[in-house]
Amino acid sequence: MSNSLDPTITHYLSENNLPFKDFFQFGLSVDCVIFGYQQKSLKVLLIQRGAEPFQSKWAIPGDLVNPGEDLNASANRILKHLTGLENIFVEQFHTFGKTDRHPAGRVVTVGYFSLVRGENYQPVASNWASDIGWFDVEDLPDLAFDHSQIMDAAINALRKKVRTEPIGFNLLPPKFTLLELQGLYEAVLRQKFDKPNFRKKILGTGILIPLDEVQQNVAHRPAKLFRFDLERYHSLGREPFSFEL
Amino acid sequence: MSNSLDPTITHYLSENNLPFKDFFQFGLSVDCVIFGYQQKSLKVLLIQRGAEPFQSKWAIPGDLVNPGEDLNASANRILKHLTGLENIFVEQFHTFGKTDRHPAGRVVTVGYFSLVRGENYQPVASNWASDIGWFDVEDLPDLAFDHSQIMDAAINALRKKVRTEPIGFNLLPPKFTLLELQGLYEAVLRQKFDKPNFRKKILGTGILIPLDEVQQNVAHRPAKLFRFDLERYHSLGREPFSFEL
DNA sequence: TCAAAAGTGTTCCGAATACACCCATGC
DNA sequence: GCATGGGTGTATTCGGAACACTTTTGA
Numbered sequence: 001m002s003n004s005l006d007p008t009i010t011h012y013l014s015e016n017n018l019p020f021k022d023f024f025q026f027g028l029s030v031d032c033v034i035f036g037y038q039q040k041s042l043k044v045l046l047i048q049r050g051a052e053p054f055q056s057k058w059a060i061p062g063d064l065v066n067p068g069e070d071l072n073a074s075a076n077r078i079l080k081h082l083t084g085l086e087n088i089f090v091e092q093f094h095t096f097g098k099t100d101r102h103p104a105g106r107v108v109t110v111g112y113f114s115l116v117r118g119e120n121y122q123p124v125a126s127n128w129a130s131d132i133g134w135f136d137v138e139d140l141p142d143l144a145f146d147h148s149q150i151m152d153a154a155i156n157a158l159r160k161k162v163r164t165e166p167i168g169f170n171l172l173p174p175k176f177t178l179l180e181l182q183g184l185y186e187a188v189l190r191q192k193f194d195k196p197n198f199r200k201k202i203l204g205t206g207i208l209i210p211l212d213e214v215q216q217n218v219a220h221r222p223a224k225l226f227r228f229d230l231e232r233y234h235s236l237g238r239e240p241f242s243f244e245l
Numbered sequence: 246m247s248n249s250l251d252p253t254i255t256h257y258l259s260e261n262n263l264p265f266k267d268f269f270q271f272g273l274s275v276d277c278v279i280f281g282y283q284q285k286s287l288k289v290l291l292i293q294r295g296a297e298p299f300q301s302k303w304a305i306p307g308d309l310v311n312p313g314e315d316l317n318a319s320a321n322r323i324l325k326h327l328t329g330l331e332n333i334f335v336e337q338f339h340t341f342g343k344t345d346r347h348p349a350g351r352v353v354t355v356g357y358f359s360l361v362r363g364e365n366y367q368p369v370a371s372n373w374a375s376d377i378g379w380f381d382v383e384d385l386p387d388l389a390f391d392h393s394q395i396m397d398a399a400i401n402a403l404r405k406k407v408r409t410e411p412i413g414f415n416l417l418p419p420k421f422t423l424l425e426l427q428g429l430y431e432a433v434l435r436q437k438f439d440k441p442n443f444r445k446k447i448l449g450t451g452i453l454i455p456l457d458e459v460q461q462n463v464a465h466r467p468a469k470l471f472r473f474d475l476e477r478y479h480s481l482g483r484e485p486f487s488f489e490l
Numbered sequence: 491t492c493a494a495a496a497g498t499g500t501t502c503c504g505a506a507t508a509c510a511c512c513c514a515t516g517c
Numbered sequence: 518g519c520a521t522g523g524g525t526g527t528a529t530t531c532g533g534a535a536c537a538c539t540t541t542t543g544a
Contacts, residue, residue, distance in 0.1 A: 025312060026271040028342075028353060067270060067351060071342035095340040095355050097273075097316035106312060108273060108353075110340050179523075196525070197507065204505090220522040221514035424495075441498070442534065449532095465495040466541035 027107035030074040031062030031147070032090070033154035034083070034114045035137075037171040042137045042187045044151070045082065045116075047129035053103050054144030056130065060151060062109065075112040082132070083116060089170040090114040093157035094150075101146045113154045115170035162188050166207060169228040175211060177223035178202065207233045272352035275319040276307030276392070277335070278399035279328070279359045280382075282416040287382045287432045289396070290327065290361075292374035298348050299389030301375065305396060307354065320357040327377070328361060334415040335359040338402035339395075346391045358399045360415035407433050411452060414473040420456060422468035423447065452478045 034045040046058045061082050065074045075090050090112050097108040135141065137155055142148070162168050168184050169176075182198045185191075202208060208226040215222035279290040291303045306327050310319045320335050335357050342353040380386065382400055387393065407413050413429050414421075427443045430436075447453060453471040460467035 026273040026310075026353075028271040028273075065271075065342070068344055070344055071340065071353070092340065095316065095337065097310070097355070099313055099315055108271075108316070108355075110342070110353075177523085194507070194509085195523090196509085199524075201506080215523095217516090218522080219516045220520080221524080223523055422496085439534070439536085440496090441536085444497075446533080460496095460542095462543090463495080464543045465493080466497080466543095468496055 025106065027102070027105060028065045029062050029107055029109040030065055030071060030078060030112060031060045031109050031150055032075050032078045032112045032114055033060055033151060034079065034116060035154075035158060035171065036116050036118065036134060037184050037187065038118065038134065040183050040187055043134040044137055044140070044154075046133060046135055046141075046143070047082075048131035048133075049144055050130035057144040058135075058141045059144040060147045060154075061129070065110075071110055075110075075114070079114055079116075085116060088114060088116055089167060091157075091161075094153050096146060096150055098146065109150070111150050111154060113158055115158075115167060117171065117173055159189060166228065166233055174227055175213065175225040176227075177215060177225060178208075179223060181226075205233075270351065272347070272350060273310045274307050274352055274354040275310055275316060275323060275357060276305045276354050276395055277320050277323045277357045277359055278305055278396060279324065279361060280399075280403060280416065281361050281363065281379060282429050282432065283363065283379065285428050285432055288379040289382055289385070289399075291378060291380055291386075291388075292327075293376035293378075294389055295375035302389040303380075303386045304389040305392045305399075306374070310355075316355050320355075320359070324359055324361075330361060333359060333361055334412060336402075336406070339398050341391060341395055343391065354395070356395050356399060358403055360403075360412060362416065362418055404434060411473065411478055419472055420458065420470040421472075422460060422470060423453075424468060426471075450478075 036043045036045065045061065047061050049055055049057050049059050061078055063074065063078055063081075065071065069077070071092065072090070075092075076086070079088060079090060080086055091114075092110060092112050095108060095110045099106060101107070101109070140148075140151065143151060162185070168181070168188065171184055172180060178199055179195070181202065182193055182195065185198075186193060207229050209229045209232075211225045211227060213225045215225070281288045281290065290306065292306050294300055294302050294304050306323055308319065308323050308326075310316065314322070316337065317335070320337075321331065324333060324335060325331055336359075337355060337357050339356045340353060341356060344351060346352065346354070385393075385396065388396060407430070413426070413433065416429055417425060423444055424440070426447065427438055427440065430443075431438060452474050454474045454477075456470045456472060458470045460470070
């Protein structure tokens with residue numbers, strides 16, 4: 001990475017009598033809202049801060065971006081650090097840059113949300129987290145910084161995205177039943193669906209592959225297992241005009 | 246804005262043997278893709294760079310964020326500066342932070358897109374633009390930096406948003422005909438619509454107010470004028486489950 | 491009277507909805 | 518047997534697509 005200056009920038013700075021350092025003085029962080037689906041509820045993974053400011057407050061996991069690190073790499077690093085998982089679904093949704101959002105100075109944070117399966121993560125104690133845990137999205141504690149606002153935006157982004165793209169599968173194990181899938185959508189969208197119609201709709205898309213496997217050890221008729229077919233999804237034509245999703 | 250340090254940050258830095266300055270060394274800019282609708286086509290406003298790097302290349306208008314300035318304020322400042330307009334539709338869509346995206350160093354840019362009506366702007370020459378002009382989105386020149394990528398993302402964000410929320414009206418004058426509205430959607434979505442069905446669908450939403458006015462001096466039956474009713478829109482219940490917009 | 495665009499009505503079809511009903515398993 | 522969830526079929530309704538048609542203006 002070069003330290004030479006962009007003539008455009010220097011020109012601008014001298015025109016406006018501004019010292020150079022003021023313009024490369026931003027702190028940059030990534031915050032990652034990690035969603036999970038457990039006990040038929042949508043959950044988020046939060047950490048409890050181990051230091052001031054906001055010591056002992058719950059917060060969205062995040063970290064400063066390293067100077068030579070891409071934003072996505074930063075988000076993946078946080079996920080790896082916290083859950084031990086790699087190659088999981090992660091997506092940027094909004095950047096928060098209010099001047100007063102961080103008491104230490106101008107720190108702009110890029111918000112990501114991530115979807116992980118079940119509880120198969122490694123909770124890792126760290127220097128910046130005294131505790132870590134899953135919270136129901138319907139019952140969240142007060143959060144540090146502007147994290148409540150970031151959380152709201154993340155949940156809205158998830159709800160919006162889940163309606164138009166088949167990302168919900170990232171919250172389920174690779175093999176799942178249709179009623180598990182329905183429960184997931186009901187939890188995310190806070191909405192009940194009719195079982196027969198849900199089946200028809202999902203199966204009608206052709207993006208689910210029925211497996212030759214069924215549930216084991218259940219006190220009722222065992223359900224057939226399915227898996228999501230990403231290839232078939234991509235080979236579909238889409239997007240009618242709806243205007244009001 | 247305080248210059249005191251976040252103990253979390255300093256702790257982290259000392260733990261990792263990293264100098265403080267490395268973490269507040271980010272440059273931050275805002276790039277604003279300005280869309281317009283003219284001659285039945287979707288256009289964007291570009292500037293021609295007056296300085297290196299990428300001198301004389303076309304680029305998305307943007308600027309460094311001032312230290313005490315919110316991101317949205319920055320976007321609005323750029324719009325005001327370039328078009329003379331205030332209070333116009335603007336929305337953040339994505340943040341671009343590849344380490345090598347700017348030759349001068351680590352500059353992260355927050356992408357916004359904006360919708361303006363017709364050509365009622367004041368093209369302003371400036372120290373960082375040698376020229377300025379509208380380009381058809383279907384026929385764009387090579388752009389400076391990673392701006393082609395940013396432009397693609399902006400167009401996709403607009404297409405996605407225009408399907409689910411009534412933002413298209415920001416590209417039209419306050420009073421418009423249904424066929425003008427239809428032409429706008431056709432240009433943005435690259436798709437033809439059936440006139441009778443389009444009318445029924447739009448009118449059926451109840452978000453358009455018919456005015457007691459018609460077109461003047463047209464060589465055919467003059468069309469009724471309508472305006473968009475934001476209040477009525479907000480008082481609507483929405484969102485069925487579509488999964489495939 | 492003709493061109494051009496505005497505006498309406500009707501038919502058809504497929505998807506979404508609302509149900510009623512049967513099936514397989516563990517206890 | 519019976520409780521529990523798995524799974525299917527059908528009738529109805531609603532909205533979208535296709536398209537034929539009439540109306541109003543300027544030239």
